[in-house]
Amino acid sequence: MENINEKFATIEKDLLAPVKWGKKSIIWMGFLMVTLVVCMFFYYQQIRNGLGVTGLNDFVSWGIYISNFVFFVAASLIGMLISSVLGLAGSKWIMPISRIAEIIAVSFAMVAGLIIISDMGRPDRLHHVFLHGRIQSPIIWDIAIVLTYVAVSVLLLYVPLIPDIALLSKKQNGLPRIQKWMYKILSLGWANHPNQYKLIKKYFKLLAVLIIPIALAIHTVTSWLFAMTLRAGWDSPIFGPYFVSGAFVAGCAAVTIGMYFFRTSYNLKSYITDYHFDKMGKLLVLVALVYVYFNINEIIVPAYKLKGGEAEHLKSMLFGHDALMFWLVQIGGLVLPFILLLFKKMRKPLPSLIISSVILLGAWFKRYLIVVPVQQHPYYPIQNVPDSFMHYTPTIAEIAITVASFVLFLIIATVLSKIFPIIPIWELKEEVKEQIQ
Amino acid sequence: MNKKFYILFTLVCLSFSLIAQESWEVIAEENDNLSIIMFDEELELSGQIIYDNSCKSCHGNPEKADFSKMLPEPGDIASESFQNQTDGSLHYKIRIGRGAMPKFEDALDSEEVWNLVAYIRSFNKNYIQKKPNLEGIVIPKFSLALSFDENIDKLVVKTIGDDNNPMSEVELKAYIKGSFGNYLLGKTLTNEMGIGYFNVDAKMPGDAEGKLEVIVKARKGYGSAKTMQKMIMVQPSTFESAIKGRHLWSTAKQAPIWLKVTFFFTIISIWLMILYVVFGLKKLKKYS
Amino acid sequence: MGNKEKGKQSRRKFLQNIGVAGVGAISAPAILFTACSSSSDKKTKVLTPDNKLIEIDSENGLAIDTTDKSYLNKIGREGIPGKKFVMVIDLGKCRNERKCMKACQSEHQLKPEQHHLNVLEMENPSSGQTYFMPKLCQHCDNPPCVTVCPVDATFKRQDGIVLVDNERCIGCRFCIAACPYSARTFNWTEPRDSEEYKDITYNMELNVPQKKGTVTKCAFSADRIREGKLPYCNSACPNGVYYFGDANEDLVTNGTTKETVRLSKLLKQNSAYTLMPELGTQPSVYYLPARENS
Known part of the structure; x- marks a missing residue:
């Protein structure tokens, strides 16, 4: 019994330590804020001068905003895979990283909604969506499902947080008053009563089940923004599962990167261990394998037939204008990392970090390749327009606004990880208890 | 070499076009044809409207010489080459057309063409309208009576002179009125009974009662008559609105029922579950 | 198209005082339900939303009241019945x-x-x-x-x-x-x-x-x-x-x-x-x- 209390004390000490605003974190937040302000200046320009500040044109009318949106939605799916699917399946190893996955999911999902607004020509008319919404439009489905997904993700993050918030409210000192007050409200009168545990476990299970169809829906609907059109290259019935499988690859890579940074900067080496990296590496291999399979289907089937409009698009992708990016993404960003991860040594933390970063970068460009090149090959030739309409090159303003979305993501993720323990304390305690018994 | 060839080619084309312009001969009778109505501002204005609609696309703005680059050149109506022609010649050329110049005979009636001539003349300060010598010429007066013979699907036009006798040898043109122009049913001369027949395609869509709006224009010498009448001539047709029914492309109000049900059922049930959890969390307080 | 009104031609000066039967009957081409523009001046007849025929100034040749936004929006969304x-x-x-x-x-x-x-x-x-x-x-x-x-x-x-x-x-x-x-x-x-x-x-x-x-x-x-x-x-x-x-x-x-x-x-x-x-x-x-x- 002595032993267990000692262990609990160490856990609490280790895991509550990062929940405060240290010098480092203030500098980091300051840096993020300054970057955000600089980037927002470009958004101000876009509001004032119109979308003309971007490289978009009448032919490529969806550019990196939309591909970035798809990327963000994709990366946000990971919370569902790790906490829900694996959690419900009884995988124990996900426990210390489940909150990281949830924080990443919530942050990506929240920012995704904002990215869509940055792509609107008339953001001042956002309310039209609610006043005049047409439920036949996949955009309306997307908005409804993104809002729902954010709500469920937040709850999925919050419900298992309640005991830890109560702990913070009781034990953490030296915090601003407002933060203490916030903990008190959010702890909902938590008193470690067994019935309370029963209740949150019940709700967590319900949410974990609920989020699976919603998460599948959010990314399937996002893929339908493309698949529901008649454009050659988008007009594909496997876009839904193709996107979902790709989402898991991007999400696993994002979680691996997150794990590495939280582990080093929050001193959690004894909680997030090589074992977890090894497991994540294996998970990444599995999801990458599924994704490679969908990629083969998506490319080989039309490439075999070379049907009308698709031929031109595929040729430019495989050998033409977009070939370099395409092969870098497919080989460098997917196949090669997949092969490397088959080796145990490559699943150690640092190699994992590097491989995951490459995968994540590849995943971003993959979304670009899905969104942009198709529009450069419309059914009817591009004529009587300036040469700049022939190809799409993002402008600095556009890149800055895209960077802003990442900065915003980092801000949300940092804040969440700074006010809440990144590893579920009570669950860890329960596990320790079980082990001893 | 190439350049020389090009110049030569242009010259040949140019000379052809000049020759072509020169050689558009108008038979004497038409050349001397004159309007029996005095050109005035009113006529000019109606002519201008017709000009803007039907002629401007090639001949451009008068006095600006901004006509289309075509061969032969359409020319500016204010230019000398136009103004040097007789009224009758202009009238004839507009009616009959040649090459790229459309034949307007079936689209515009004789008076409308005179209005155009009046408009063309308004750019010539020195123009003095020539008056036709109408002495000794009898201007026929007649009226038109329309009926439809459904046994033979023919429109029957009867011309009756002011002496109540049928008038023969009257040129008749019958049209079906359309939204943007009139469809020529045919041209004919009245027989000795003063009757002209026009075939009507029974498959032509009419209105809800099977009515079509018929326009008949008649001319004999300087005399002319016109009449317009709605008559039952074809099978009644019903026109469906292009947006009838519920489709994926309909407005929000007309969205397909199955979609509405699925969408709202899904969203509402998910949010009910979310609310269930949110309000359920209140129960935590009970145990504290 | 010159949508001449009935009787317009009767004001025209004939070179000789001879009547031409039938002239002055209808020669107006297509008119959809709104406009009946006369050719001689810059006034245009329009159908208002409450189905009254009024005359408005139409210097730019537009034959409908281009200042009434709700009316423009209404007809714009509804379209013209019976046509395709x-x-x-x-x-x-x-x-x-x-x-x-x-x-x-x-x-x-x-x-x-x-x-x-x-x-x-x-x-x-x-x-x-x-x-x-x-x-x-x-x-x-x-x-x-x-x-x-x-x-x-x-x-x-x-x-x-x-x-x-x-x-x-x-x-x-x-x-x-x-x-x-x-x-x-x-x-x-x-x-x-x-x-x-x-x-x-x-x-x-x-x-x-x-x-x-x-x-x-x-x-x-x-x-x-x-x-x-x-x-x-x-x-x-x-x-x-x-x-x-x-x-x-x-x-x-x-x-x-x-x-x-x-x-x-x-x-x-x-x-x-x-x-x-x-x-x-x-x-x-x-x-x-x-x-x-x-």
């Missing part, structure tokens, strides 16, 4: 004169790179011969752009015309992505001459004034056909390429020659086709194929 507008484009006659493009751009306040109507140079894959193809919104009967619009900003009317309401449009550009004909264009920056147009009441059927951050496209000149006139592009064509009319009447009128022909016959005799019928969009624009060596 179609266009026929005779590729054999197109000489790439581009007068249609010019007229269209000047009427719709478009920049040189913005096209409601774009004359494309196409190549016949079998003979290698090139031909010119005016390409505009196909006003599909199964319009993919309308299907995906999230806010009813683009819609189909009862007369078959697909319009854009640029006061509703949120600028998501989903319709641009969905249109297989690339018929839509976007106001990426301030529209052309926006200062000049800023006080003009928005006319949905003309889609002017254009607004920054909204989509615009061919409207089949809905404002013109309401006055019984042919679309701007049709009237501007010097080569007789365009026919326009009402499929319910089975009549189309050539924009250049004003000749009116039976739609069904024209399509059948010239083996007309629509663009990409395999997509199932059911266009309202028909093409007559370019003939060899024409």
